[in-house]
Amino acid sequence: MSKRKSFIFIGIFVLVSLLNQSQLNAKHSKFLETMVFPVKNIMSHFYDDWGEIRGNGERVHEGIDIRARKGSPIVAIADGRVNTVSFTQSSGYYIAIDHQNGWLSLYVHLNDDINENDNLGGRQTAFADGIYLGAEVIAGQTIGYVGDSGNAEGTVPHVHFEVRYMGKSYDIYDYIKVSWERFERFIKFPKKMGINLF
Numbered sequence: 062m063s064k065r066k067s068f069i070f071i072g073i074f075v076l077v078s079l080l081n082q083s084q085l086n087a088k089h090s091k092f093l094e095t096m097v098f099p100v101k102n103i104m105s106h107f108y109d110d111w112g113e114i115r116g117n118g119e120r121v122h123e124g125i126d127i128r129a130r131k132g133s134p135i136v137a138i139a140d141g142r143v144n145t146v147s148f149t150q151s152s153g154y155y156i157a158i159d160h161q162n163g164w165l166s167l168y169v170h171l172n173d174d175i176n177e178n179d180n181l182g183g184r185q186t187a188f189a190d191g192i193y194l195g196a197e198v199i200a201g202q203t204i205g206y207v208g209d210s211g212n213a214e215g216t217v218p219h220v221h222f223e224v225r226y227m228g229k230s231y232d233i234y235d236y237i238k239v240s241w242e243r244f245e246r247f248i249k250f251p252k253k254m255g256i257n258l259f
């Protein structure tokens with residue numbers, strides 16, 4: 062792709078994203094406002110990398126990467142039903158959960174290692190017990206484990222987290238940030254929470 066073409070491509074993408082975003086906000090969804098933060102033991106603060114241009118300008122990053130220690134539990138952000146438990150070359154091991162009313166969450170690059178970076182793991186290192194196609198899950202339930210499978214091989218272990226509404230991916234950074242703040246206060250530091258509240 063020429064520079065000029067990529068520039069136009071990025072411009073159109075930004076416009077479409079802005080339109081999408083306002084459509085989503087208009088829904089004023091309780092779903093997004095109540096979601097549980099998807100990862101335990103995060104290593105560094107995540108940022109709004111949704112929409113970053115990657116792969117030499119050839120693809121748009123439609124998700125948020127959350128770095129965490131390898132093997133850290135990944136939890137369902139809301140109640141739902143397992144829609145996909147699979148593996149592809151690029152995504153590695155990944156899970157999708159259908160939350161009904163058009164909402165879907167995705168958790169990508171799950172753990173494929175047993176020791177260090179041996180890639181000898183499989184479904185057992187990637188997915189939690191009881192996670193199979195059609196299984197019902199509840200908000201906060203462990204569904205899988207952080208890793209670097211697929212095209213994340215060689216990167217800092219992270220989960221590529223994505224929320225889709227009616228099949229389209231959206232930048233839900235503002236909501237995930239709030240869910241992290243909730244997690245940090247009420248789950249990670251419960252004692253401190255008590256002091257703060259009472």
Ligand SMILES: [Zn+2]
Pocket residue numbers: 122124125126220221222
């Ligand atoms: Zn990603």
